[in-house]
Amino acid sequence: xxxxxxxxxxxxxxQQKGFWLQKQITTVLEPISFSxxxxxxxxxxxxxxxxxxxxxxxxxxxEPASSGNIHLNGQVLRDGSYKQRCQHIRMIFQDSxxxxxxxxxxxxLLDEPLKLxxxxxxxxxxxxxxxxxxKVGLLGDHMNFYPHMFSGGQKQRISLARAIIxxxxxxxxxEALAALDPSLRSQMINLLLDLQQQMxxxxxxxxxxxxxxxxxxxxxxxLSQGKVVESGKTLDVMNKPQHKVTQKLLMSQNFQLKSxxx
Amino acid sequence: xxLLDIRNLSIELIGDNQNILAVDKVSLSMKEGEVRGLxxxxxxxxxxxxxxxxxxxxxxxxxxxxxxxxxxxDLLRLSIEERKALLSRDIAMIFQEPMACLDPxxxxxxxxxxxxxxxxxxxxFWQKQKQRHSAAIKLLHKxxxxxxxxxxxxxxxxxxxxxxxxxxxxxALARRPILLIADEPTAAMENTNQGQIFRLLSSLNQxxxxxxxxxxxxxxxxxxxxxxxxxxxxxxxxxxGTTEQIFRKSLHPYTRALVNSSPSANFHLPAKSRLMTxxxxxxxxxxxxxxxxxxxxxxxxxxxxxxxxxVTNFHGHKVSCHFxxxxxxxxxxxxxxxx
Numbered sequence: 001x002x003x004x005x006x007x008x009x010x011x012x013x014x015q016q017k018g019f020w021l022q023k024q025i026t027t028v029l030e031p032i033s034f035s036x037x038x039x040x041x042x043x044x045x046x047x048x049x050x051x052x053x054x055x056x057x058x059x060x061x062x063e064p065a066s067s068g069n070i071h072l073n074g075q076v077l078r079d080g081s082y083k084q085r086c087q088h089i090r091m092i093f094q095d096s097x098x099x100x101x102x103x104x105x106x107x108x109l110l111d112e113p114l115k116l117x118x119x120x121x122x123x124x125x126x127x128x129x130x131x132x133x134x135k136v137g138l139l140g141d142h143m144n145f146y147p148h149m150f151s152g153g154q155k156q157r158i159s160l161a162r163a164i165i166x167x168x169x170x171x172x173x174x175e176a177l178a179a180l181d182p183s184l185r186s187q188m189i190n191l192l193l194d195l196q197q198q199m200x201x202x203x204x205x206x207x208x209x210x211x212x213x214x215x216x217x218x219x220x221x222x223l224s225q226g227k228v229v230e231s232g233k234t235l236d237v238m239n240k241p242q243h244k245v246t247q248k249l250l251m252s253q254n255f256q257l258k259s260x261x262x
Numbered sequence: 263x264x265l266l267d268i269r270n271l272s273i274e275l276i277g278d279n280q281n282i283l284a285v286d287k288v289s290l291s292m293k294e295g296e297v298r299g300l301x302x303x304x305x306x307x308x309x310x311x312x313x314x315x316x317x318x319x320x321x322x323x324x325x326x327x328x329x330x331x332x333x334x335x336d337l338l339r340l341s342i343e344e345r346k347a348l349l350s351r352d353i354a355m356i357f358q359e360p361m362a363c364l365d366p367x368x369x370x371x372x373x374x375x376x377x378x379x380x381x382x383x384x385x386x387f388w389q390k391q392k393q394r395h396s397a398a399i400k401l402l403h404k405x406x407x408x409x410x411x412x413x414x415x416x417x418x419x420x421x422x423x424x425x426x427x428x429x430x431x432x433x434a435l436a437r438r439p440i441l442l443i444a445d446e447p448t449a450a451m452e453n454t455n456q457g458q459i460f461r462l463l464s465s466l467n468q469x470x471x472x473x474x475x476x477x478x479x480x481x482x483x484x485x486x487x488x489x490x491x492x493x494x495x496x497x498x499x500x501x502x503g504t505t506e507q508i509f510r511k512s513l514h515p516y517t518r519a520l521v522n523s524s525p526s527a528n529f530h531l532p533a534k535s536r537l538m539t540x541x542x543x544x545x546x547x548x549x550x551x552x553x554x555x556x557x558x559x560x561x562x563x564x565x566x567x568x569x570x571x572x573v574t575n576f577h578g579h580k581v582s583c584h585f586x587x588x589x590x591x592x593x594x595x596x597x598x599x600x601x
Contacts, residue, residue: 047452152304153543181303181544182480186523186537193534208453211482215525215533234533252453 010068046223094175153184269329302494354434360426371414503579
């Protein structure tokens with residue numbers, strides 16, 4: 001299977017302002033390379049400040065990279081190419097409630113990316129919104145509602161609908177499942193897995209919950225202070241962690257699991 | 263003797279048009295030196311219940327209970343002042359979001375000193391000041407903060423979330439409570455920090471034999487640390503029993519669904535297979551179903567479920583369901599404190 005997204009030597013560093021010799025450069029993300037195929041999920045774990053959110057921002061194009069390039073389907077994504085990028089790489093945030101504009105209806109919210117990125121007329125767009133809402137398990141009539149009328153789980157579904165409405169190839173989930181209640185979270189995981197099978201999506205999953213990562217992902221990448229310390233197949237890494245950071249992360253959840261094995 | 267014994271506690275929200283029953287006849291009992299988990303998803307009224315125990319709810323909420331005993335004393339017969347004096351001496355609470363609960367305009371040192379019991383200080387006022395300071399340092403050491411001088415002089419925003427939570431625990435411990443109510447002590451915290459906080463709490467439980475009521479929305483997070491667990495759903499009592507009973511032999515469909523829906527509890531499941539889940543979402547307070555509130559989502563619901571079920575007790579394993587899952591066999595009681 002051809003690879004969908006290939007990242008080569010991507011890095012990010014910030015330059016602090018100062019005089020000539022006192023210029024300080026803080027490197028948030030050391031050069032990293034990886035690739036994802038369609039239908040696959042890459043999980044990224046690491047502690048706070050390890051650069052996982054920075055990596056997500058670089059991939060969607062919210063921040064320019066310091067070096068390296070991103071290939072999508074063999075084509076290089078440049079800094080300015082937002083149109084191409086936002087069609088193919090979409091993101092779901094942790095707190096879905098605050099990322100939806102409270103003064104717009106769901107119809108207007110979902111209409112915006114369509115207006116900007118597709119040549120469809122109004123009737124076609126509405127049709128598409130209706131089918132997308134049904135795809136994520138909501139009703140077509142929900143499009144006239146405002147965000148505050150939905151519960152937390154439903155809001156997360158709406159942001160998923162906003163992510164998939166442009167038929168993307170890669171979706172980045174930045175802690176998207178952390179804030180949900182357990183029963184809604186498993187519904188959401190089922191939904192994401194179904195969509196992955198139907199549409200051939202590739203996911204980049206940033207999460208803390210190792211249980212979800214084990215269930216959900218094919219490959220895993222462990223970041224620590226901007227460096228990739230370990231990567232490989234999820235099951236291999238989880239069963240035989242090599243690096244200290246991975247072992248520590250696994251340990252911190254392992255003792256939560258131990259009591260269940262008795 | 264039970265430390266805390268609450269029978270049929272209801273909490274009602276007084277509204278303009280109608281009163282909403284947010285917590286419906288929940289019973290809770292705790293033994294001395296026990297760590298009890300209180301589990302429920304958002305809107306299950308677990309935080310309300312904790313606030314009602316401490317007595318910090320305002321006039322909008324109407325609390326009613328059939329029995330409310332604290333170490334054998336019937337609190338319902340005491341006047342409000344007596345009850346408050348008793349509860350504030352013996353019970354301490356850690357609230358959610360430590361950053362938001364600490365005063366941002368005062369240093370940690372001042373906030374800690376304020377919490378220290380004045381009756382434990384002796385001597386003249388200039389000596390008391392010194393004692394207060396050293397007591398604050400001792401408290402910080404107790405919760406595992408070594409650099410006490412830096413911590414005492416800093417403001418809450420200068421500390422990390424985990425440090426703030428430790429300070430909150432230190433403030434709660436200042437009066438040497440018998441019961442500590444921890445309301446989601448590790449929400450929005452990293453795993454490594456979560457482990458630290460839980461280890462601190464369990465060491466306090468073992469060394470000082472302090473009872474802890476651990477409130478969490480996630481069953482899988484706390485099972486390692488608790489002896490017994492009470493599960494709530496949408497303001498109703500669901501199931502209570504030892505951790506082993508709840509996890510291995512859950513009788514209520516909701517508890518079973520919670521256990522089955524967590525991917526880390528189901529190692530045998532192949533990766534990327536569908537997880538078991540309940541349909542629908544948690545009902546909001548304005549539109550609560552009658553009878554058993556799980557009814558519309560329950561796979562085993564039948565006609566009888568329009569009436570709220572009564573609590574049945576199977577050897578200390580209490581369940582509130584008309585059609586509990588597994589048939590009950592008489593088994594030797596599970597050993598307490600497996601973990």
